[in-house]
Amino acid sequence: MRSRHEVAVVGAGLVGCLTACYLARRGYEVTLYERRPDPREAAPERGRSINLAISERGIDALRRVGLDEVVMKAALPMPGRMMHAPDGTLSFQHYSADGLRSINSISRSDLNRTLLDAALAMPGVRACFEHRLTGLDVDSGRMDFETPDGPATASAPVVLAADGAYSAVRGRLQFLPGFGFSQEYLDYGYKELTIPARDGEYALDPGALHIWPRGQAMMIALPNPDRSFTCTLFWPKSGPGSFEALDTVERFEEFFAANYADAHALMPDLADDYAHNPIGHLVTMRTDPWQVRGARAVVGLLGDAAHAIVPFYGQGANCGFEDCVELDRCLEETGDDFPEALARYGSRRKEHADTIAELALTNFVEMRDKVASRSFLLRKRLEHGLERLLPGRYVSRYELVSFSTMPYAEVQRRITRQNVAVAAGALGALAAAVAVTARLARRR
Amino acid sequence: MRSRHEVAVVGAGLVGCLTACYLARRGYEVTLYERRPDPREAAPERGRSINLAISERGIDALRRVGLDEVVMKAALPMPGRMMHAPDGTLSFQHYSADGLRSINSISRSDLNRTLLDAALAMPGVRACFEHRLTGLDVDSGRMDFETPDGPATASAPVVLAADGAYSAVRGRLQFLPGFGFSQEYLDYGYKELTIPARDGEYALDPGALHIWPRGQAMMIALPNPDRSFTCTLFWPKSGPGSFEALDTVERFEEFFAANYADAHALMPDLADDYAHNPIGHLVTMRTDPWQVRGARAVVGLLGDAAHAIVPFYGQGANCGFEDCVELDRCLEETGDDFPEALARYGSRRKEHADTIAELALTNFVEMRDKVASRSFLLRKRLEHGLERLLPGRYVSRYELVSFSTMPYAEVQRRITRQNVAVAAGALGALAAAVAVTARLARRR
Incomplete structure (x- = not known):
């Protein structure tokens, strides 16, 4: 076990707990600071769950720390979408061309409890609940909290914010010059x-x-x-x-x-x-950069704190879990040089988070409007036909997003290339058909 | 004099003071709350002035409340730009085709003092300096302040934020759901x-x-x-x-x-x-909406608090002053129904503020890079030639922005139409030339 300095993770939600697991495995001492009471002892907030759809990216991130099986035990596979027309007519479409792959329904609170248990079972991880962050000094890594027992302070050379879309840590960083943010x-x-x-x-x-x-x-x-x-x-x-x-x-x-x-x-x-x-x-939030370096501390953002997105591609938690994998990879690459790793992590992940934010917005229009149309059903059938005809060479955007770990921006680039190739193929086929027709006409 | 309810204006900078003048003229009781000490008694902050370039939009807004003459007395006209090449070579270009129009250099602190004097000379206007806003309740219009004498509170049914790019009022609104913001x-x-x-x-x-x-x-x-x-x-x-x-x-x-x-x-x-x-x-900030309605109060944003822009078109203060004119117009149209007037003002001004924000960013590239090129000088000469050839029908973007009060987004639409017309004209001329050449060639 390597002995490493302490990391403060603000927020013991999905991404905060998984971050703690990844860091504990690398030998860090991790303290989770959570605004809410221990979720294992409290009832979840009413009407705030939006069940999650965990798919390959999330499962991959869990698998790397041996948590996929325990999590997926509580998940229900959904291999397709069922559309309900106003008259009650049902139509079902598989998400994947082979009909075998699924996204997986899971309750946010159950998942949170499982991840928190897993994090606290790792050596060096502890959690402070009912700690609401009220102040942060980026230069020293000093954090102020409000707790039921009055004000408290703590400090750490590395502060990671995984405190969600309304991140208190990011709220502090927003006042620093050069910190870009939008909601x-x-x-x-x-x-x-x-x-x-x-x-x-x-x-x-x-x-x-x-x-x-x-x-x-x-x-x-x-x-x-x-x-x-x-x-x-x-x-x-x-x-x-x-x-x-x-x-x-x-x-x-x-x-x-x-x-x-x-x-x-x-x-x-x-x-x-x-x-x-x-x-x-329903909010989309973007930040740039995702990390700020102080004199003696560094602050990084993960998950919704860095890139809250709308839920219409079912990728919010999956994307947040990918952050943990990328941060771990950057720590490995830099020999655990945390400031350098965070800079690398942020510059790599930013374009992918921006891409899925756009896709999620676009998918809302598709889900509420287009899935009901005949042309949409036809397009999906055509896509799945092409996927079966050109296995591994033509893959739909939905499959690449939900059933692969190809970075989101690469998915977009690949889809653009695919569409060009398909259009060229279609044009070629059309030209051949015209040539054949012309030849036949001449024979008459 | 009509008797009207009180308006709190947070920020006694350029836009806050001009807003107070416009509102006092309509019979409102106005209190200005300013974080800094009275600028007429304190030295300006060092290195923070960026001289302003007041042009037609700003002058028009001042003229409507009789302040143009006193302000312009302290201004220095700049009819053109002087480019300094690395070898010291100078080249001068007039801003307007006729060479007669100017933008006007003025110091921010002098202008601020003049406008503050003007506002406080109006009946019903008072100012509280060294009042830093620390809290705002949108429903009641209650404001909390920190002052040298300890905490203070005040409330008003209308709270207008003219407290600049780092607006404390907007900082409070940002936490309300549905409030869009970017920096x-x-x-x-x-x-x-x-x-x-x-x-x-x-x-x-x-x-x-x-x-x-x-x-x-x-x-x-x-x-x-x-x-x-x-x-x-x-x-x-x-x-x-x-x-x-x-x-x-x-x-x-x-x-x-x-x-x-x-x-x-x-x-x-x-x-x-x-x-x-x-x-x-150098920051660009956008907000949407520009006003929030509480149960018994309404909060509106003006100037940089709503739309901070970079300084490269010399339009920051001019654009802020136009806000005052538009708000006054909306109050007139709605019979001083403040919530309705603010909603109307915000929905009208937003696209214009977004347009000048983009133009200001684009102009940075032009100023630092293109003004030095031959093709830029040629284009400017061509533009001015067209302006003289087609007086009032062809007007350059720079002139419409700096020497007219045409709303910014309309300027953009007009420039697009003009460019299409010029391109069509050029094509027509080319076609005619080709036809003539062909006829001449045939005669040979």
């Missing part, structure tokens, strides 16, 4: 609803991610191990059919029943969910 | 230097904005009434020829003397300026 909200909110088990069984097919595409709005549902589904309604904040317009339980339920009839029939708790679950917000 | 820094810093008067006279032509274009870097100089020039050096933060690389007074002066020889000869205080003036940062 962009969608004009949409979300609300969680529930489809409970019916006679002890799933009320819908549990082997799918369910989508109710409704043009300017949509609902999705992911299965839970207790045979319920967690649904998330994505509606405009204002205008017709919005949370603002449908502001009483009666108006809400009437509109919902008219537009999501098949789901409505499965939701006995709708009024209660509507009344008690908050309306969430 | 992007250039990889350039700036440092102020001085060319003092020589034998009581200007050492350079005072009738020009002086530019030393050096490709990846540049210096500019604006005249002051005391016959000195304030110079601003824009250099990369790191890399060759950067502030980071030239980090001792010896290295700095050697590099400066080699690249800005003619200016160097006029700068006896160079070493002192280098040592004592800070390196400033």
